[in-house]
Amino acid sequence: MPMNRIQFQPGLSMPEFFEQYGSESRCEAALERARWPEGFRCPCCGTWAHCVLRGANRKMFQCNACRHQTWLIAGTIFQGTKLGLTIWFLAIYLISQAKTGLSALALKRHLGVSYPTAWLIHHKLMHAMAAREERYVLSGQVQVDDAYLGGERGGGKAGRGSENKVPFVAAVSLSDEGHPLRVKLSPVPGFTLKAIAVWASTNLAVGSTVCSDGLACFSAVTEAGCVHQPTVVAGRKPKE
Template sequence: MNKVQFQSGLSLPTFLKRYGSEAQCKTALQHARRPDGFVCPRCQARAATQFIRYGHRYWQCVAYRRQTSMRSGTLMEQSKLPLRTWLLAMYLLGQSKTNLSALELMRHLGVSYPAAWRMKHKLMRAMAEREARRQLGSVVQLDDAYLGGERNGGKAGSGPENKRPFVIAVETADDGRRRFAVIDPVPAFSKAALAQWNSHRLRPGSDVYSDRLGAFRAL
């Protein structure tokens, strides 16, 4: 049994137990964004007054009178949907192995199709932007991979022109657990392409393990 494929993860009953109510979701968001209490995003002051508007709590900085909420600066800022709906959408999209259509998300969440479509694309874009900046460190294992080449009559192996080369890299913790993985398309397995990938994806001082592919010498 593959340890990565069969890891337990977060089950739906456990998720609903932690984030099944709006109050639980608000508490989780507050702990994630402001674990030490209110801090003005403009002047870093902590003195603020609080008030409720349209069912949402707002903080107003005493110095600059700037008003912020827990949703301010997030992709949920302008949304009228409950936090539990957003967190459930995040869970469903993150757990799906083969992508989740907006139509299926609509049925799970009980919202309109336009709302489900907007939520899905906002969350997918946010995840893509976060992963685009990710750098791997500590111990990194990487390998070459190819996608495509399904047409009949072509040359076997990694040479066919219709195959797209990818670099797959996994960061491993000291206890052996896999922490992060990246799968990036590259123009070719050349030293120039791998050197550019290296400067973007690997932190200095990382221990990198790979096979004997000549292009990996660029690392």
């Protein structure tokens, strides 16, 4: 059986994670690099010169010019937490590595914290991940398809238009070699021209080439400045 390159792609092992982020100081250094890649600069006056203080076991930067003080965790998802950054970083690692998702209850057991604390960490991290994804739009060559999410329920209409299912647009941008780059799964009111036009305006970059199976509503991507390339499936002419 051929090896699935996606399943066996290199990642960050747990020993490697603890080697890089196994102490509070290492987590602080990583957060500082992420926030200020070129070094700390006062957000008030823009001065580079500063000194580092310690307060309540938290790292603080004080500007040498205006004396403004900035906590390392201020303005981040860690702001106001009493937990160590090692707990937060471990939670980030566990959630990002779980292919089928990780519940707050499972996170509680892994982190050794109370369930309300685990729930709050889980909620904050998932919200931050969703907010980050919303900032990105798909560009270049993009493949789209209709999808539905929901459990089985007796009665009602089956297939498209079922009241038991939530319609989603599944879209993936591809590299020049045809490899997936970024994926978006977006709920939509329905697969109508209006709904897809609204979706395309917020999720696709102008000039993108959108490939679909010919479902009529996907022609609306042209309203967002994209090129639509329907693909003939099973010898049938795409509906436009």
